[in-house]
Amino acid sequence: MLDSRIIQKLTEIVDEDNVAAEPQDLLCYSYDATQMQFKPDVVVYPADAEEVSLILKMANSERIPVFPRGAGSGFSGGSLPKGGGILLVVTRMNRILRIDTDNLIAEVEPGVVTEQFQEAVEKLGLFYPPDPASLKFSTLGGNVAECAGGPRAVKYGVTKDFVMGLEVVLPTGDIIRTGGETVKGVVGYDLTKLMCGSEGTLGVITKIIFKLLPLPEAKKTMMAVFDSIDGAAKAVSTIISGKIIPTTLEFMDHATLQCVDRRFSLGMPAEGRAVLIIEVDGDRDLIEKQAGQIHGLIKPLGLVQFRVAKDAAESEQLWKVRRLVSPSLRDVNPTKYNEDIVVPRSRVPDVIRRIEKIQQKYDIPIVNFGHAGDGNIHVNVMIDKEIEGQEEKAHEAIKEIFQAALDLGGTMSGEHGIGLSKAPYIPLELSPVQIAAMKAIKHALDPNNILNPGKMFPE
Amino acid sequence: MRVPTSGQAQGLPLQGKTLDPLKRVEKEIKKCVKCGACRAHCPVFGALQREPAVARGKVAIAQAVLSHGIELDDRTYADMSKCLLCGSCVEKCANDVPTDEIVIAAREALAQQRGLTTFHKAVGRVIRNRKLMSMGAVAAAVMGPLFFRKVPATSGLRLRFPLPFVGSKRHIPNIAKKPFMERHPEVIPGEPGKPRIVYFVGCMTNFVYTEVGEAALALFRHLGCTVIIPRDQQCCGLPGMSGGDLATVRELAEKNLAALEKHQADYIMTACATCGGALHKFYPAVVGKKHPELLERCKAIAEKTVDAALLLQKLGLNPVETGEGEGIRVTYHDPCHLRTRNITRQPRELLKSSPGVEFVEMEGADKCCGLGGTFNVYHYDTSMGINAGKSTAILNSGADAVATGCPGCMMQLSDGLQQRGAKTRVMHTLEVLSRNIRR
Numbered sequence: 042m043l044d045s046r047i048i049q050k051l052t053e054i055v056d057e058d059n060v061a062a063e064p065q066d067l068l069c070y071s072y073d074a075t076q077m078q079f080k081p082d083v084v085v086y087p088a089d090a091e092e093v094s095l096i097l098k099m100a101n102s103e104r105i106p107v108f109p110r111g112a113g114s115g116f117s118g119g120s121l122p123k124g125g126g127i128l129l130v131v132t133r134m135n136r137i138l139r140i141d142t143d144n145l146i147a148e149v150e151p152g153v154v155t156e157q158f159q160e161a162v163e164k165l166g167l168f169y170p171p172d173p174a175s176l177k178f179s180t181l182g183g184n185v186a187e188c189a190g191g192p193r194a195v196k197y198g199v200t201k202d203f204v205m206g207l208e209v210v211l212p213t214g215d216i217i218r219t220g221g222e223t224v225k226g227v228v229g230y231d232l233t234k235l236m237c238g239s240e241g242t243l244g245v246i247t248k249i250i251f252k253l254l255p256l257p258e259a260k261k262t263m264m265a266v267f268d269s270i271d272g273a274a275k276a277v278s279t280i281i282s283g284k285i286i287p288t289t290l291e292f293m294d295h296a297t298l299q300c301v302d303r304r305f306s307l308g309m310p311a312e313g314r315a316v317l318i319i320e321v322d323g324d325r326d327l328i329e330k331q332a333g334q335i336h337g338l339i340k341p342l343g344l345v346q347f348r349v350a351k352d353a354a355e356s357e358q359l360w361k362v363r364r365l366v367s368p369s370l371r372d373v374n375p376t377k378y379n380e381d382i383v384v385p386r387s388r389v390p391d392v393i394r395r396i397e398k399i400q401q402k403y404d405i406p407i408v409n410f411g412h413a414g415d416g417n418i419h420v421n422v423m424i425d426k427e428i429e430g431q432e433e434k435a436h437e438a439i440k441e442i443f444q445a446a447l448d449l450g451g452t453m454s455g456e457h458g459i460g461l462s463k464a465p466y467i468p469l470e471l472s473p474v475q476i477a478a479m480k481a482i483k484h485a486l487d488p489n490n491i492l493n494p495g496k497m498f499p500e
Numbered sequence: 501m502r503v504p505t506s507g508q509a510q511g512l513p514l515q516g517k518t519l520d521p522l523k524r525v526e527k528e529i530k531k532c533v534k535c536g537a538c539r540a541h542c543p544v545f546g547a548l549q550r551e552p553a554v555a556r557g558k559v560a561i562a563q564a565v566l567s568h569g570i571e572l573d574d575r576t577y578a579d580m581s582k583c584l585l586c587g588s589c590v591e592k593c594a595n596d597v598p599t600d601e602i603v604i605a606a607r608e609a610l611a612q613q614r615g616l617t618t619f620h621k622a623v624g625r626v627i628r629n630r631k632l633m634s635m636g637a638v639a640a641a642v643m644g645p646l647f648f649r650k651v652p653a654t655s656g657l658r659l660r661f662p663l664p665f666v667g668s669k670r671h672i673p674n675i676a677k678k679p680f681m682e683r684h685p686e687v688i689p690g691e692p693g694k695p696r697i698v699y700f701v702g703c704m705t706n707f708v709y710t711e712v713g714e715a716a717l718a719l720f721r722h723l724g725c726t727v728i729i730p731r732d733q734q735c736c737g738l739p740g741m742s743g744g745d746l747a748t749v750r751e752l753a754e755k756n757l758a759a760l761e762k763h764q765a766d767y768i769m770t771a772c773a774t775c776g777g778a779l780h781k782f783y784p785a786v787v788g789k790k791h792p793e794l795l796e797r798c799k800a801i802a803e804k805t806v807d808a809a810l811l812l813q814k815l816g817l818n819p820v821e822t823g824e825g826e827g828i829r830v831t832y833h834d835p836c837h838l839r840t841r842n843i844t845r846q847p848r849e850l851l852k853s854s855p856g857v858e859f860v861e862m863e864g865a866d867k868c869c870g871l872g873g874t875f876n877v878y879h880y881d882t883s884m885g886i887n888a889g890k891s892t893a894i895l896n897s898g899a900d901a902v903a904t905g906c907p908g909c910m911m912q913l914s915d916g917l918q919q920r921g922a923k924t925r926v927m928h929t930l931e932v933l934s935r936n937i938r939r
């Protein structure tokens with residue numbers, strides 16, 4: 042418990058309405074999408090970098106942990122105040138400061154919701170591609186802090202590829218600017234990239250400068266059903282080596298399709314074993330041509346069905362299948378561990394086969410879908426916690442899944458981050474020397490370990 | 501700064517069955533995976549931007565009440581009051597969490613623990629009492645602030661009500677001199693072989709927007725239908741539900757079921773999205789929850805209940821027959837209680853095909869108007885904050901009139917537009933469609 046003196050100090054920094062500490066407030070900032078719960082001692086809603094700076098200065102001198110939080114949609118517990126302390130909500134900082142159509146950049150505050158930003162730039166014919174599935178509610182600050190990605194990463198990359206500069210309040214309360222507005226820039230270390238994906242452990246992001254692109258004229262959605270997982274995986278590399286980079290290449294395995302089909306009849310051919318949802322964007326004529334080329338390229342690979350959406354409504358129908366995946370998984374088992382391993386594209390079939398073996402070994406359902414185009418597979422280990430021993434089994438299985446990804450030249454997490462839930466596993470991927478180097482950076486910026494402590498590194 | 505208060509109910513020991521309503525929805529509460537998707541859809545969260553205001557927060561609080569981590573105190577009361585029961589979150593929740601039902605259960609538990617508030621006691625008294633209703637007192641209860649004083653019969657929306665304990669800022673509509681139901685016989689016979697339609701009128705139409713009732717009558721008679729307006733129908737009860745007064749809602753539901761079952765109806769028709777929501781969804785889901793026998797009857801009624809616009813389309817209303825009308829540019833606002841039942845396309849199609857109507861879509865037509873039953877009484881400013889975007893969108897659309905399918909929304913939209921000094925007319929979809937029908 043914090044003493045009331047600290048709460049008093051907070052109310053001197055922000056006004057009374059922006060400090061909250063009733064049990065209901067603490068409860069409502071104790072969770073994120075991982076469903077773990079840890080209550081903070083107080084919740085504070087600063088209005089700008091200056092207030093954030095004063096809060097951090099005070100917390101640093103009082104040695105009180107501070108936990109930054111955006112929308113609380115994180116999948117790894119990054120914002121959870123484990124051990125208690127000050128929960129710092131950034132969502133009042135939610136202005137789009139400027140959209141510069143001459144230089145194709147925009148400057149925003151971190152609390153802006155991803156989709157609202159996308160809509161604002163699209164009105165001006167511009168494009169901000171990163172599209173995490175949570176874009177309707179996640180914040181841009183949270184996206185940068187987790188380096189969120191989405192289906193369009195195949196062609197356009199992830200959040201960090203669009204961040205040109207930041208304003209960051211360091212754990213000591215100092216406000217710094219990193220990067221800038223120019224495409225080129227080599228002066229000093231690249232602190233911008235360091236902050237991307239730092240999960241709120243190195244500083245609180247208070248402004249972001251994003252790079253933008255011209256909005257593509259049109260897009261085209263296709264759905265391809267294959268008679269084997271290898272066919273689908275082959276299709277991915279065949280399309281790309283055919284010199285077409287689709288915007289998205291989303292993949293669903295047989296188990297996933299069965300889940301969806303149980304709730305919503307998909308009308309899938311019986312011999313279908315894997316599905317790709319493929320989207321291309323660009324000039325109208327070009328994408329017509331590309332759709333034809335893609336069909337030609339993947340036809341020999343055990344293609345049993347190929348649908349091309351004629352208009353936006355049909356495209357929406359195809360995407361609906363993909364969106365139905367998450368909710369329908371729950372029918373399999375109540376609790377899901379949603380991991381997001383990445384392997385080089387060409388190794389997708391290998392990793393799926395490894396996972397099938399792991400599933401057999403532990404005898405718990407594992408369902409795979411995700412972004413085949415960049416080798417990022419969402420591996421869902423589905424268990425019922427009520428059944429004794431299943432939770433332990435799940436943890437063992439997850440460890441083996443991570444190991445499989447690493448063996449195949451991949452990584453444990455593509456976009457969901459490490460936070461609390463994956464911290465125990467990082468020694469699988471990082472050597473003690475790597476971890477020590479990272480901890481040294483953390484210590485240099487946050488000597489008293491007050492900013493988001495307990496995250497990223499194993500305790 | 502909000503720190504623990506020493507509210508009067510703080511620390512009261514929970515009484516025996518107080519948590520029962522929440523226990524009945526425990527399974528639903530557990531479905532919430534805390535993904536946060538409702539942050540994009542909850543209008544109250546949109547206005548307040550604080551987690552306890554969003555569906556996820558309310559569900560978490562309900563869950564903590566069940567596990568005794570949070571008490572049914574003043575603050576929980578305040579948090580649970582911040583819900584419009586609009587269903588926007590439910591519609592979009594990938595895990596089918598019925599937050600509206602959970603909030604109703606929490607309000608019922610709160611009412612059992614703390615007693616009803618003076619306001620909601622008054623609401624319950626009025627909506628249960630047909631005499632009070634026919635005296636015109638009820639409309640006030642339904643619309644929240646209005647009714648505890650006799651409403652001067654001056655015209656339009658120009659009144660500002662200085663009410664004793666509720667928001668005094670609302671412009672409220674005029675109360676009809678003679679309620680709709682008193683102007684017509686119970687059975688208005690139509691052509692033989694044509695459908696028999698039982699009309700569930702609703703308080704707002706009966707006492708305030710009587711022109712909606714007249715438009716409904718005109719249209720269905722135009723189609724040759726027999727229209728039955730059961731004398732003994734009551735308020736749907738939703739205002740009581742808002743306050744957690746489930747006893748009143750059950751009582752009214754039973755009376756309404758009896759009133760509606762009596763007539764061999766082909767359809768039960770409503771022109772009020774809120775009443776439709778009650779008959780369709782809340783009666784089976786909430787009223788029927790612990791009464792299996794009642795549940796069957798609720799379901800039977802729900803199956804027959806159809807929104808007026810949907811029914812007109814189904815019965816093949818040919819608007820061209822209704823003759824050339826004055827040219828009017830119309831936009832449409834989706835009432836939550838129609839939108840969440842997937843009735844969005846039909847009213848637009850009818851409006852577009854109506855002679856003389858130029859239809860324009862507004863931005864965010866599907867966004868809640870912010871009324872939320874008695875929500876607007878306690879949170880008038882938040883309610884109008886939610887409404888502000890709506891008014892702007894209506895004005896930007898350049899429409900002469902905004903049409904909608906719910907008299908509750910009509911009041912809220914009028915209030916918002918009125919405060920901006922806008923001339924835009926607020927009409928029920930049926931009013932637009934019936935403009936040219938001879939009555």
Ligand SMILES: Cc1cc2nc3c(=O)[nH]c(=O)nc-3n(C[C@H](O)[C@H](O)[C@H](O)COP(=O)(O)OP(=O)(O)OC[C@H]3O[C@@H](n4cnc5c(N)ncnc54)[C@H](O)[C@@H]3O)c2cc1C
Nearest residue numbers: 111112113114115119174180182183186189190241246456
């Ligand atoms: C249904 C669903 C689908 C999802 N789909 C995807 C997906 O497709 N791709 C993907 O990458 N992720 C996805 N996610 C995960 C999550 O939405 C992303 O990680 C998102 O970027 C988190 O944003 P947030 O605003 O919710 O951040 P929070 O959860 O609030 O915080 C996440 C982390 O960022 C830190 N943080 C937040 N704001 C700041 C700031 N201003 N300064 C410094 N640190 C900060 C926090 O401390 C925490 O460590 C999904 C989540 C859900 C629930």
Ligand code: SF4
Nearest residue numbers: 532533535536538593
């Ligand atoms: S109510 Fe539904 S949308 Fe909201 S957090 Fe819970 S599961 Fe997600």
Ligand code: SF4
Nearest residue numbers: 542583584586587589
């Ligand atoms: S019913 Fe409406 S107001 Fe209530 S929590 Fe859901 S979206 Fe919010």
